[in-house]
Amino acid sequence: MDAIRVDELCKSYGSVRAVDGMSFGVERGELFGFLGPNGAGKTTTIRSLTGQIRPDSGEITVLGTDPITDPLETRRRVGILPEQGSPPSFLTPREYLEFVGTVRDLEPDRIRENTERWADRLGFQNKLETLHTDLSRGQQQKVMIAQAFVHDPEVVLIDEPLANLDPLVQEQVKRFLVDYAAKGNAVFVSTHNIDVAESICTRVGIVADGAIVAERSLEDGVDDASLLEVFLEHVGDADARDLPATGSIRP
């Protein structure tokens, strides 16, 4: 059974069809890349998957829960790293992770242990007592990554995981995500960065105009075409004007 299952998902904003018949599945142990240009419907899909918005039609199952009818249960089971950073908070990272752990009903000892582990892993031990609002954007992103994993969820949904991170931490996070999926968890990464998708994902769904237009496994290495070529082949001219970021494209 898929950890995430989406069937014929549709969501419109006025006359704009943001998601238009989206269907896909993500199995446990997969690191699924949700790759597409800006405005393709990626964030709307993640918000639907986590019960943050109500889709117009379609069916969603996440770890056996239905985020449309029971969003709290879905959010209890998964970890979410939103695209936009948290609003200015005057909690310290230690307090913020205590807050997240508490609303996730974690034991205080486990919260403390996970806080130290994540601070150590992402290198913000010396910032644990600094007010969140005074942290750099990169440091804030590290704290947000930690909150998504603080309860060791079986499914994690991440919108642009490497935003604002320095190259060293980017590599650490990439390695961690690969290992986390390999342990039998499902990791759903929404990104417009082809390099990121190509380097860490086991499978990629290419999104355009609110639907998956192509899927490609990156594990078997059977296909000789690069992900960029596949992307360009399936994304229409309009979307191609808003190409996803890639290190291989130079002016």
Added chain:
Amino acid sequence: MTSGSPRTDPSATPDSARSSNTGRTSNWLLFVTLLREEWRLHTRLFGGWRFALFPVVIAGLSVAASVALLETGTPAERIGRWGHVLALGFGLYSGTAAFAGSDMLENVFGRLSLVLSTSSTLPLSRKRLLSVFLVKDGLFYALVVVLPMAMAAVPFGELSGSTPVTVLGYWLSLSLVFAFGMAVTVALVAVRSRGVPTVAVLGGLGTGAVAAIATGSAGTVRRLLVPLEAATVDALVLGLVTVIVAVGALATYDPTYGTPTRTASDRFARLSDTLPVGDDALVAKTLLDLARSSGGVWKPFVSAGILLALVAALVGVVDAITGIEPAPGVFFGGVLGLSAFTTYNWLTQFDSLEAYLVYPVSVEAVFRAKRTAFVLVGVPTVGVPYLVAVVWFDATAVDAGAGAMILAGYALYYYGLTVYLAGFSPNEFLFDAVRFATFTAGVALPLVPTLVAGFVVVPPSTTVAVGLALAGIGFAIVGYALSSRAGPRWERRLLER
């Protein structure tokens, strides 16, 4: 290129002249762009016609208030002076942000104005951007808010061909005082940007006020702040002072100022465990955000204190005009409940409802936690000023008791009304005509009859006191119901956005 257009030699124009011309052009461009951004911000937030109607609502309220006051025997001059106090208060409004520090200012500028934040990417100085931004703000609000306020002058005399001239004069006078208030605000922000602590700024203001009273200069200050009644030279002096304060403030302002990185020991767990309420984590987060943002837990007290001072002054004015002193318990209880709006505003200033959607908490729980935090912060915030008022004005026990019930009940009602109408953005709805009118009507519903009772039955009889206390309980129930319905209402809006 050899087109028909004449070739110009750059060296023919002196650098200073070119620079000056470019500066004038870009200042105008900046002004127009900022103005367009301001307009679109409001029309996008509320919808074009709802925002466009806002000045109409203000004008209607101004005329209605003016007529009511004239009918009850208040001289037009006195209404005009109150209008100037309101204009000054409105000008100083963002001054609350100055007292609170840079957090709110940066949030407001950073979030709401893309153009203002371009100083970090374009070769434009932040001081220059700020200057143009303030000029734009001054003109924008002088037209959208102060001009409708000036309609209060329409009923001052018989309608005639000179009425527009009266309104125009009143508007110019109000606008000048409004601009002075804005300039003072900017000066406070500028002084803070030089590292002067808030306490020192407040101390300086207090010392200045005391010195003005002690030296008998209060009358001069009052005359200057009502240009309509003063001689032309006084109005010119106020205009000059405004320009000097504004220019001095911009010269003083340090655009590189940033608050030092702040640290804090872990208080969350202890606070969360101490709270004898449900949703303790959500409540603790709100309280810590309030306590650690600039101005700390004192912000709501300052807001309630300002309200107390204004109402106390109003009591004195009414007493001087009519010879009637209201029942202090009933009067202050009714009015101080209005601080619910500012208290709730402080509790949501650094929060976003959407941000909670990544956690397994319901929107209903978030609103419930805000209500708990509101009660925890609001009780001392209004309780202390109320006690001061009833002791100072020598209220009877019955009056004080009835006032306390009114205060508690109305505060909860005003809170529920605000939350229901505005969700997490109590400030933004002030420019939405429909919501503003609804809020005003909702506030007037219990407040007007209560104030009338406070003036008519002095001191209140036991029967009147019981009736008012029951009204307090009734409105508390309505407020509780409104705040309980706010969660589902705003959750629905979030899900269907």
